[in-house]
Amino acid sequence: xxxxxAGALAICLAMIAGLLALVIVQGAPTFWPAALVQVRLEGGExxxxxxxxxxxxxxxxAIFAAAPPDARTRAEKEAAASEGTVRRRLFRTGNxxxxxxxxxxxxxxxxxxxxxxxxxxxxERTEWGRFYGTPKAFLVDGKPIAExxxxxxxxxxxxxxxxDRAEERRRLEKEAAGALNRRLRAxxxxxxxxxxxxxxxxxxxxxARIRVEEEARLLEAEGATVRARIEALDRENARYVLSMxxxxxxxxxxxxxxxxxxxxxxxxxxxxxxxxxASRWAxxxxxxxxxxxxxxxxxxxxxxTVVMTLLMSLAVVPFGVLAALYLREYAxxxxxxxxxxxxxxxxxxxxxxxxxxxxxxxxxxxxGGSVDRLFFPEAxxxxxxxxxxxxxxxxxxxxxxxxVVIVASEEALAAVPRSMREGSYAxxxxxxQTIRRxxxxxxxxxxMTGMILAMARGAGEVAPLMLVGAVKxxxxxxxxxxxxxxxxxxxxxxxxxxxxxxxxxxxxxxAAKPMVYVTTFLLILIIVALNLAAIAVRARLxxxxxxxxx
Amino acid sequence: xxxxxxxxxxxxxPPQGARVGAAASLGDxxxxxxxxxxxxHDATLREPRxxxxxxxxxxxxxxxxxxxxxxxxxxxxxxxxxxGPSGCGKSTLLRxxxxxxxxxxxxxxxxDMRLNGDSIYAKDVDVIELRKRMGMVFQKSNPFPMSIxxxxxxxxxxxxxxxxxxxxxxxxxxLRGAALWDEVKxxxxxxxxxxxxxxxxxxxxxxxxxxxxxxxxxxxPCSALxxxxxxxxxxxxxxxxxxxxxxxxxHNMQQASRSSDYVAFMYLGxxxxxxxxxxxxxxxxxxxxxxxxxxRFG
Numbered sequence: 055x056x057x058x059x060a061g062a063l064a065i066c067l068a069m070i071a072g073l074l075a076l077v078i079v080q081g082a083p084t085f086w087p088a089a090l091v092q093v094r095l096e097g098g099e100x101x102x103x104x105x106x107x108x109x110x111x112x113x114x115x116a117i118f119a120a121a122p123p124d125a126r127t128r129a130e131k132e133a134a135a136s137e138g139t140v141r142r143r144l145f146r147t148g149n150x151x152x153x154x155x156x157x158x159x160x161x162x163x164x165x166x167x168x169x170x171x172x173x174x175x176x177x178e179r180t181e182w183g184r185f186y187g188t189p190k191a192f193l194v195d196g197k198p199i200a201e202x203x204x205x206x207x208x209x210x211x212x213x214x215x216x217x218d219r220a221e222e223r224r225r226l227e228k229e230a231a232g233a234l235n236r237r238l239r240a241x242x243x244x245x246x247x248x249x250x251x252x253x254x255x256x257x258x259x260x261x262a263r264i265r266v267e268e269e270a271r272l273l274e275a276e277g278a279t280v281r282a283r284i285e286a287l288d289r290e291n292a293r294y295v296l297s298m299x300x301x302x303x304x305x306x307x308x309x310x311x312x313x314x315x316x317x318x319x320x321x322x323x324x325x326x327x328x329x330x331x332a333s334r335w336a337x338x339x340x341x342x343x344x345x346x347x348x349x350x351x352x353x354x355x356x357x358x359t360v361v362m363t364l365l366m367s368l369a370v371v372p373f374g375v376l377a378a379l380y381l382r383e384y385a386x387x388x389x390x391x392x393x394x395x396x397x398x399x400x401x402x403x404x405x406x407x408x409x410x411x412x413x414x415x416x417x418x419x420x421x422g423g424s425v426d427r428l429f430f431p432e433a434x435x436x437x438x439x440x441x442x443x444x445x446x447x448x449x450x451x452x453x454x455x456x457x458v459v460i461v462a463s464e465e466a467l468a469a470v471p472r473s474m475r476e477g478s479y480a481x482x483x484x485x486x487q488t489i490r491r492x493x494x495x496x497x498x499x500x501x502m503t504g505m506i507l508a509m510a511r512g513a514g515e516v517a518p519l520m521l522v523g524a525v526k527x528x529x530x531x532x533x534x535x536x537x538x539x540x541x542x543x544x545x546x547x548x549x550x551x552x553x554x555x556x557x558x559x560x561x562x563x564x565a566a567k568p569m570v571y572v573t574t575f576l577l578i579l580i581i582v583a584l585n586l587a588a589i590a591v592r593a594r595l596x597x598x599x600x601x602x603x604x
Numbered sequence: 605x606x607x608x609x610x611x612x613x614x615x616x617x618p619p620q621g622a623r624v625g626a627a628a629s630l631g632d633x634x635x636x637x638x639x640x641x642x643x644x645h646d647a648t649l650r651e652p653r654x655x656x657x658x659x660x661x662x663x664x665x666x667x668x669x670x671x672x673x674x675x676x677x678x679x680x681x682x683x684x685x686x687x688g689p690s691g692c693g694k695s696t697l698l699r700x701x702x703x704x705x706x707x708x709x710x711x712x713x714x715x716d717m718r719l720n721g722d723s724i725y726a727k728d729v730d731v732i733e734l735r736k737r738m739g740m741v742f743q744k745s746n747p748f749p750m751s752i753x754x755x756x757x758x759x760x761x762x763x764x765x766x767x768x769x770x771x772x773x774x775x776x777x778x779l780r781g782a783a784l785w786d787e788v789k790x791x792x793x794x795x796x797x798x799x800x801x802x803x804x805x806x807x808x809x810x811x812x813x814x815x816x817x818x819x820x821x822x823x824x825p826c827s828a829l830x831x832x833x834x835x836x837x838x839x840x841x842x843x844x845x846x847x848x849x850x851x852x853x854x855h856n857m858q859q860a861s862r863s864s865d866y867v868a869f870m871y872l873g874x875x876x877x878x879x880x881x882x883x884x885x886x887x888x889x890x891x892x893x894x895x896x897x898x899x900r901f902g
Contacts, residue, residue: 471746473742474748474749476704476707476746477748478748478758479704479735480702480704480735481762481815482736482762482763483732483759483762484732484762491761495750
C-alpha cells in the first residue's frame with residue numbers, strides 16, 4: 055500500500071516537473087541571441103539567418119531526383135550512413151518584405167559553403183519582423199556619411215537620439231492626441247445627453263452645443279500643435295537611414311527609427327549576449343506587443359490578468375462566504391440543504407465555456423445593456439457596459455469559482471470547535487456576534503484556502519474570457535491615471551488568451567511558438583506569485599488565530 | 605433564536621403520581637418509572653436562594669429523557685457541587701441553566717427554573733439577556749482566538765462598551781479575581797492561545813466573571829488540568845465564594861468535598877440527595893449516595 059501511494063504521488067510530481075521542465079527548456083532560450091549563419095547553396099542561392107531547430111527526415115525519391123548531381127551524391131551518402139535520413143535545419147531568415155517568408159528549411163546536402171560573417175547584424179524592427187544583413191552605409195538626408203563597419207558605428211552612435219524621438223512621438227500620439235480625442239468625445243456625449251434629457255431643440259442643448267463647438271476649436275488648435283510636433287519628430291527621424299546589404303547582395307534601406315534593437319550577432323561576447331538576453335526579457339515584461347503579439351512585450355496582458363484575478367477574488371469571496379454561512383450556520387440541515395450542496399458541487403463540473411456563454415448573454419447583454427440604457431444612453435448605439443469588459447469577465451469567473459469557495463468555506467466553518475461557539479453564547483453573544491467575532495476569524499485561514507484555489511483556477515481560465523472581454527489587443531489598460539482610475543467597462547488582455555492567440559491565431563507561427571512557452575511560463579509564475587501572497591496572508595492569520603502551545 | 609423557542613415549549617407538569625419515600629430503593633423507583641422525591645437536608649432550606657429549579661425535566665428528541673422532575677434551590681454566595689456517575693444528567697442540568705441546550709435540535713423541556721425570581725424558560729424570556737446574567741466555565745478551556753485583553757472583555761464588547769477606561773478596569777478586576785493578573789499583566793495584548801492550560805482555564809474564569817454574573821456555572825473546570833493547576837483553580841473557587849454563587853459539576857469526590865459548601869447527588873437523571881457537603885459525605889441518607897461517595901460504583 056505504501057508503494058502504491060508513494061508511486062501515485064511520484065507520478066503526479068513527475069508530470070508536474072515534466073511540464074515545468076518542458077516550458078522552461080523551450081521558453082528560456084527564446085530570447086538568447088543566436089549566432090548568424092550564412093549558407094550558400096549549390097545554385098548560388100545564399101541565406102543568412104539564425105538556426106532555430108534541426109531535424110532528420112527521410113527524403114522522398116523526388117527530392118533526390120530534383121537535386122543537382124553533386125548534392126544528390128552528398129545526400130545519398132548521408133542517407134546511407136544514417137538509415138535513409140538526412141539532416142535539415144530551420145533558419146530564421148527574416149527580411150519578410152523581400153522574401154515573403156520569415157523561416158526557411160534548408161537541407162544540409164544542398165549547402166556548399168557555410169560561414170559566420172563577422173559583420174552580419176540582426177535588426178529587430180517595429181514592423182516586418184527581423185532583418186538580417188550587413189550594414190552598407192549610413193545615410194543622412196539621403197547622403198552616405200559612413201560606409202561598411204563605420205556605418206554600423208555611426209548608427210549605434212545615433213541610435214539613442216533616434217529612439218528617444220520615436221518614443222516621444224509614440225507618447226504624443228497615444229497620450230496627448232488620445233486625451234484630446236477623449237475630451238472631444240466627452241463634449242459630443244454631453245451634448246447628446248442634454249438633447250436626450252431636454253429635447254434636441256431645448257436651450258440647454260443649444261448652449262451646450264455652442265460650448266462644445268468652442269471647446270472643439272480650442273482642442274483643434276491644441277491638436278494641430280501636437281500634430282506639428284509629431285511631424286517635426288518624424289521629419290527629423292526620417293533623415294537617418296541605415297542601408298543594408300542582404301546575403302544575396304540586394305540593398306535595402308532601413309529607417310533608423312524602425313529599429314528596436316540591433317546587434318552584430320557574431321561579434322558578441324558572453325557578456326554582450328547576456329545584455330541582449332536581459333534587454334529582451336525586460337522588453338517582454340514591460341512593453342506593449344508588436345507584430346500581432348508575436349513580438350514586443352506582454353505588459354498589458356500581465357496587468358489585465360492580475361487586475362481581473364483580483365477583481366474576481368473581490369467578487370467571489372464575499373459571496374461564497376455568505377452562501378457558506380447560510381448553508382452551515384442558519385439553514386436547517388435537511389434534504390433541501392443537501393440538495394443545494396450537491397447542486398453547488400455540480401456547478402464546478404459545468405464546462406467553463408458555458409459560463410462564458412452565460413456571462414455574455416446575461417452580464418454583457420442583459421445587465422450591461424440595461425446599464426447602458428439607464429446611465430449611458432448618450433453613447434448608444436456603441437455600448438459602454440453592454441459588451442465584454444473586465445468587470446463582466448471578473449464576475450463570470452467569480453461564478454465559475456464560486457463552488458470552490460463555498461465548499462472550502464463550509465468546511466472551514468464546520469471546523470470551528472463547538473466549544474468556542476458555546477463559550478461565546480455563554481457570554482451572552484447573539485448568533486451573528488458569535489459568527490462575526492469568533493467563527494469567521496477562526497475560519498479565515500480555511501476561507502483563504504478556498505480563495506487561493508479559486509485564484510489558481512480563475513487566473514488560468516481562458517475559454518469563458520474569450521466571450522466576455524479578453525481581447526487580442528486592448529488599446530488601454532483597465533487601470534490608469536484618468537478618472538475614475540479603474541475602468542471596469544474596458545476590455546483587457548489576458549495571458550491565457552494571449553497564449554491561445556499566439557499559438558493558434560498567429561500569422562508567423564514559427565516565431566510565435568517559443569513565445570507560447572515563455573508566456574506560459576510567465577502565467578505560471580504570476581499564478582504562483584498571487585498564491586504565495588495569499589498563502590503569506592493565511593500564514594499570518596493562522597499565527598494569530600489558531601496555533602498555541604499544544 | 606425564535607425557531608428553537610417554538611421547539612422548546614414549556615409543557616404542563618406530569619400528573620402527580622405515587623411518590624416513593626426515603627425507605628424505597630432507587631432502583632425499584634426507576635424500574636417502575638415513578639417520580640422520586642430527593643432527600644433534601646434541612647440546612648439547605650434555610651439559605652437564601654439565587655437559582656431555583658422547579659420540577660424540571662428534559663428530553664432529547666422524542667423519547668430519551670435526560671432529567672426527571674428535578675427540584676433544586678441553589679444557595680446564594682455558596683459553592684454547590686453537582687456529583688454523580690457519568691451520564692446522570694449533571695452537565696445537562698448545568699447547561700439547562702443558561703439554556704445552552706437550546707442549541708441542540710430536538711430538545712424539549714418541562715418545568716421551569718428561576719434566576720432571582722425571574723423565569724428562565726417562560727416564553728417571553730430574551731435568552732441573550734438571560735445569559736448575560738450568568739457566567740460559564742467549560743470542561744476544556746476555550747479561550748477565543750484573540751488577545752488576552754479581548755477575551756476578558758468579550759462580554760462587554762458584545763454589549764457595545766467602547767470606553768477604554770471601563771474595559772481596562774474590568775479586565776484588571778476580572779484577571780485579579782481569577783488570580784491571573786500578575787502572570788499576564790505585561791502581555792495583555794498577546795494571543796490568549798499562548799497561555800498554559802491552567803492559565804487558559806483561569807482566563808476563562810476571568811471572562812465568566814467579567815460581567816458580574818448572578819451565578820457562575822462550572823462544568824468540570826479541572827478535569828483537563830494537572831494537579832498543580834487544579835489546586836490553583838480550587839483555591840480560586842474558594843476565593844470567589846461569597847462574592848459569587850457557584851454551581852459546579854465535578855467527577856472528583858475530593859474536589860467536591862474540598863471546594864463545595866453544598867453537594868447535590870444525581871443518579872439516572874434524578875436528584876437523589878442534596879445537602880451541606882459535610883452532612884452528605886459523612887451521613888448520607890440514601891444508600892445510592894453512600895455507595896457512590898464511598899466509591900462502590902460510578
